[in-house]
Amino acid sequence: xxxxxxxxxxxxxxxxxxxxxxxxxxxxxxxxxxxxxxxxxxxxxxxxxxxxxxxxxxxxxxxxxxxxxxxxxxxxxxxxxxxxxxxxxxxxxxxxxxxxxxxxxxxxxxxxxxxxxxxxxxxxxxxxxxxxxxxxxxxxxxxxxxxxxxxxxxxxxxxxxxxxxxxxxxxxxxxxxxxxxxxxxxxx
Numbered sequence: 001x002x003x004x005x006x007x008x009x010x011x012x013x014x015x016x017x018x019x020x021x022x023x024x025x026x027x028x029x030x031x032x033x034x035x036x037x038x039x040x041x042x043x044x045x046x047x048x049x050x051x052x053x054x055x056x057x058x059x060x061x062x063x064x065x066x067x068x069x070x071x072x073x074x075x076x077x078x079x080x081x082x083x084x085x086x087x088x089x090x091x092x093x094x095x096x097x098x099x100x101x102x103x104x105x106x107x108x109x110x111x112x113x114x115x116x117x118x119x120x121x122x123x124x125x126x127x128x129x130x131x132x133x134x135x136x137x138x139x140x141x142x143x144x145x146x147x148x149x150x151x152x153x154x155x156x157x158x159x160x161x162x163x164x165x166x167x168x169x170x171x172x173x174x175x176x177x178x179x180x181x182x183x184x185x186x187x188x
Contacts, residue, residue, distance in 0.1 A: 003039055011038035014093045019043050019076070020085030020119065026060075026184035027121040029112060030088045031097040031128040031160065038093035042071050043086040044161060051127070051161035054173035060084065060181050083186045087115060089126070089135050097162075102134050109135035117151035123184035124150050125177065128160045145179070156180040 016033055019042075028043075028051075036046035044051035047068050055061045061082050065075035079085075089108035090100050112135075116124055126132045133141050138148070146155045158176045159168040168176075181187040 008035040011035050011093055014038040015091040016041050018087040021080050024085035024119055025083035025122045026181055026186045027124050028086045029126040031131040032088050032090040033093040035093055035095055040070050042067050049161055050170045050173055053170045054177055057170055057174035058178040060186055089131055105131055105135035113151050116153050123180040124153050124155045125180040126157045129157050132157045154183055
């Protein structure tokens, strides 16, 4: 399924529900939905995004979901059965995360604390170091497990899987994502 630039732009500022259900063990937190995500309703939907391939390579998911389109029931069930869910710091869709203001990130961080407190996952994995630093006012935070938990839940800050983040590969993302997955009991 492809979209024209104009079609994608029509989704700017749209919001989509989280991909999460009760009993989630590992909650992944993106920065905000991209326009592909807003169009499809699927987190990390943009072609070339490495989130889903990294989850498969890490062994968190058994196969790749049809992520560049709306998720079907079978793919949603596979994700939920794996014990994972996906939310965002900021709900508003943009073409790039750098379009978000610091105030939006701070408000999103406060709302995330409430979501984590309500969901009570075993681990939280924020995929976006700069957004985490700005949202939680922790300018010196480094990637990896954080000293400060979110709502008492162990928290990791991990590399963003966007193709704009050229430092990481599917393999390095898979290794990074496996840490909180083991802590959450998603991986052995």
